[in-house]
Amino acid sequence: MRLTSLxxxxxxxxxxxxxxxxxxxxxxxxASGASSSSAAGGATxxxxxxxxxxxxxxxxxxxxxxxxxxxxxxSFNQTSWKGLQDAAAANPNIEIRNIQSIPPNTDYARNxxxxxxxxxxxxxxVGFAMGDATKAAAGKNPGQKFAIVDNSxxxxxxxxxxxxFNTVQDGxxxxxxxxxMTKSGKVATFGGQQFPxxxxxxxxxxxxxxxxxxxHGTKVQVLGWNExxxxxxxxxxxxxxxxxxxxxQTFISEGADIIFPVAxxxxxxxxxxxxxxDAQGGNVNMFWVDTDGCEAANAKQYCKYFIxxxxxxxxxxxxxxxxxxxxxxxxxxxxxxxxxxxxxTLAPLHDWASKVPAALQxxxxxVGLGIASGQIQAPTKSPVG
Numbered sequence: 295m296r297l298t299s300l301x302x303x304x305x306x307x308x309x310x311x312x313x314x315x316x317x318x319x320x321x322x323x324x325a326s327g328a329s330s331s332s333a334a335g336g337a338t339x340x341x342x343x344x345x346x347x348x349x350x351x352x353x354x355x356x357x358x359x360x361x362x363x364x365x366x367x368x369s370f371n372q373t374s375w376k377g378l379q380d381a382a383a384a385n386p387n388i389e390i391r392n393i394q395s396i397p398p399n400t401d402y403a404r405n406x407x408x409x410x411x412x413x414x415x416x417x418x419x420v421g422f423a424m425g426d427a428t429k430a431a432a433g434k435n436p437g438q439k440f441a442i443v444d445n446s447x448x449x450x451x452x453x454x455x456x457x458x459f460n461t462v463q464d465g466x467x468x469x470x471x472x473x474x475m476t477k478s479g480k481v482a483t484f485g486g487q488q489f490p491x492x493x494x495x496x497x498x499x500x501x502x503x504x505x506x507x508x509x510h511g512t513k514v515q516v517l518g519w520n521e522x523x524x525x526x527x528x529x530x531x532x533x534x535x536x537x538x539x540x541x542x543q544t545f546i547s548e549g550a551d552i553i554f555p556v557a558x559x560x561x562x563x564x565x566x567x568x569x570x571x572d573a574q575g576g577n578v579n580m581f582w583v584d585t586d587g588c589e590a591a592n593a594k595q596y597c598k599y600f601i602x603x604x605x606x607x608x609x610x611x612x613x614x615x616x617x618x619x620x621x622x623x624x625x626x627x628x629x630x631x632x633x634x635x636x637x638x639t640l641a642p643l644h645d646w647a648s649k650v651p652a653a654l655q656x657x658x659x660x661v662g663l664g665i666a667s668g669q670i671q672a673p674t675k676s677p678v679g
Contacts, residue, residue, distance in 0.1 A: 353389040354620040357414035359405045361421035363532045364394040368590035369558040370608055374420045374443050377612025388620055402427035410435060416619035418612060422491045439624050441615040443608060444491040446628040455615045459606040459631035462674035463665050464638040465498020468581055468604040470661055472552045473506035473514040474654040475601060477577060482517035482550035484541050486532040486557035490676035495556045497521045497674040517550050524675055529560045538563025546571050546578055553580040565596035586641040603641035607631050630678055634666040
């Protein structure tokens, strides 16, 4: 089950809404470590060589600066990079390149400036933490097109396509599903850092559990986050898997049997702890975040433990932004992905399709439609857009 396939009317319009984004001021879609490839052959080269090659061939350059997790984080960086890859696959005149802001190459401004010297047709930056550096670069270079994932601006910046996602909505569905599947009556979530793009997921998860409790008369507890107080558990970064493993082991020792890490690569440590608990006879499972964990190269080994993944349509939004820039239809603004436009969703249940009761799947459909229509409120203290 993928939720967007169930929200038939809303999903039908999602592609059109995304494509319309780049034509709207309130957009509805959207040094070391550098590598480049093009749709033709997929070759990888050094950035200087790629610049020369692209200039000679007249190709449109789409460039991406990752956050600290890098393009193999199995989460938002990797899925954003897939958006560039998909754009290049769709249009052979697009060549793509990335710089990974992984230690010691973590100076966002310097990495953006590297691409400013290479005549990129669009520079895509990834992550809330890159908001200030992107804004500064866009202000100094008004003729340069940018897109940024997980950060928006008010007022909008005319040369920045800001791609944000109302993940409180699918986070809410994830919490509802977790509450319906727990055997211990305790579920848990934790974040990488206390950024709005992290806590919005956690708000949704927490409130989804409360909504399930209100409908079923249950008392499922959420460890690791309190939506009302905005207090909870954070690993402090998005890379340290050992921290994720330790945090998850603590939650398991406190009785949680479903874990939802919102922490990028740190979630792999959580998956390792879940795997170890399973080997010791425990009945512990989890959700993945941002992308379908069962399809992520570094996470799919844990697919049997992923009841679902709470996803953003990062790849589609990034692909659309790149294609718009290449075609000359780019306009800055804020794209907000929702359940209604297909920008956020729950991933397929994969191994869990026969394990999640049909009645609970039906409830998820009803709740999802209610959120999409506005009949069910999914509040958050970390609003987007």
